[in-house]
Amino acid sequence: MNNFLDSISENWMAHFARDTFWAWPFLENLHFIGLSALVGGLLVLDLRVIGIGPPKYIPMKPALKLIPLIIIAFSINLITGIFFFCGDPYRYTYNLAFQLKVVFMAIAGANALWFWFGEHAKLNALPDGVDTPMGAKIVAAASLLLWAGVIIMGRLIPYLEGEDLLSLIAILAGFVAVFGLICWVLIRLRPTTA
Amino acid sequence: MMEFFQWIEDSGLGVYIRESNWGFAIALSAHAVGMGTAVGVVMVATLCELNVLPKIPVASFSNLYSVAWSGFFINLISGIALYTSHATQYSYQAVFIFKLALIVVGGVLLKLMIDSAKTNGEEAGKTKLFALLSLLSWVGAIVTGRLMAYFFQI
Numbered sequence: 001m002n003n004f005l006d007s008i009s010e011n012w013m014a015h016f017a018r019d020t021f022w023a024w025p026f027l028e029n030l031h032f033i034g035l036s037a038l039v040g041g042l043l044v045l046d047l048r049v050i051g052i053g054p055p056k057y058i059p060m061k062p063a064l065k066l067i068p069l070i071i072i073a074f075s076i077n078l079i080t081g082i083f084f085f086c087g088d089p090y091r092y093t094y095n096l097a098f099q100l101k102v103v104f105m106a107i108a109g110a111n112a113l114w115f116w117f118g119e120h121a122k123l124n125a126l127p128d129g130v131d132t133p134m135g136a137k138i139v140a141a142a143s144l145l146l147w148a149g150v151i152i153m154g155r156l157i158p159y160l161e162g163e164d165l166l167s168l169i170a171i172l173a174g175f176v177a178v179f180g181l182i183c184w185v186l187i188r189l190r191p192t193t194a
Numbered sequence: 195m196m197e198f199f200q201w202i203e204d205s206g207l208g209v210y211i212r213e214s215n216w217g218f219a220i221a222l223s224a225h226a227v228g229m230g231t232a233v234g235v236v237m238v239a240t241l242c243e244l245n246v247l248p249k250i251p252v253a254s255f256s257n258l259y260s261v262a263w264s265g266f267f268i269n270l271i272s273g274i275a276l277y278t279s280h281a282t283q284y285s286y287q288a289v290f291i292f293k294l295a296l297i298v299v300g301g302v303l304l305k306l307m308i309d310s311a312k313t314n315g316e317e318a319g320k321t322k323l324f325a326l327l328s329l330l331s332w333v334g335a336i337v338t339g340r341l342m343a344y345f346f347q348i
Contacts, residue, residue, distance in 0.1 A: 025340065025341060025343075025344050028340055029336070029337050029340050029341075032226075032229070032336050032337075032339075032340050033333055033336055033337075035226070035229075035230050036229060036230050036233040036234045036237055036336060037234065037237050038230070038234070039227075039230030039231060039234035040230070040233070040234025040235050040236070040237045040238040041234070041238060042234075043230075043231060043234055043235060043238075043258070043261060044235065044238050044250075044258060047258070047261065052257065052261070058250055058254045058255075058258075059250070059254070061248075062242075062247075062248040062249060062250045063250070065247070065248035066238065066247065066248070069238070069241070069247060148227055151223070151226050151227050151230060152223040152226070152227065154226070155219075155222050155223040155225075155226045156219055156223060159216075159218075159219035177220075181224075181268065
């Protein structure tokens with residue numbers, strides 16, 4: 001494991017990220033812009049699938065056409081993320097927040113595959129104005145929750161250098177509080193007239 | 195003026211966010227989620243208007259703008275909390291002042307884009323110009339916000 005980390009910490013990506021003085025902030029900016037594009041695409045698509053905002057449903061077909069944007073935004077963040085990881089591999093590998101971030105991303109990836117292979121064709125065939133099946137709503141809600149988790153864990157990387165259970169509980173409490181607030185706001189904003 | 199910023203920094207909220215174990219980290223996490231929510235929806239709306247993304251009528255975004263607003267308010271609250279913790283430092287950082295200005299400009303331009311789509315139509319050059327400038331302002335707000343961790347002296 002350590003041989004592997006040593007070798008990647010000396011590759012060209014690591015040297016670029018560490019040794020070029022503007023590289024790290026430049027990559028961080030790309031990572032944040034990619035984050036916003038990713039969340040934007042996911043929000044519009046997932047909230048459409050969940051059914052927030054009737055009666056003014058966004059048509060499903062253009063919403064599904066946001067998937068390339070989501071994939072491009074994720075690719076930007078995967079590539080910039082690999083630069084960060086190579087630049088400081090020991091820090092990230094043994095960081096609790098980073099480990100949780102990777103776990104959330106893996107589950108979100110599996111969830112995305114389920115959406116693509118299990119729900120996409122059904123949703124694409126859905127006539128305008130018709131409500132989506134419950135299974136698709138659950139996949140969409142899980143996607144939003146998991147990506148919120150990925151963002152929160154990513155942002156907590158500098159604050160969780162040591163691993164302990166109390167920290168984990170504190171983060172999860174913060175996570176639930178923030179997401180609860182968002183859900184509460186969204187439910188309050190949901191129009192009641194059909 | 196400095197006394198006023200110092201008073202903010204010494205307030206209960208400022209001390210809590212700065213000195214508690216999780217205050218700053220949790221406010222920062224909420225700020226990142228709110229950023230994705232607010233700027234993300236604006237990015238999709240403006241890129242649709244610019245025909246970069248498949249066309250979604252601007253009018254059917256009306257409910258999504260309320261989602262963007264919820265992100266904006268999460269960031270207003272978490273942003274105020276973060277500001278109080280280092281008020282004397284942030285108040286004199288040029289990138290922070292630029293960030294605030296870009297948020298105001300980006301918001302006004304978005305409103306102009308929505309109004310122009312109603313009066314001039316979605317294909318009007320004016321509507322597209324407002325969309326492009328609004329998108330650039332919001333991306334600029336992200337960049338200047340991120341650079342606050344790097345530019346302290348100017």
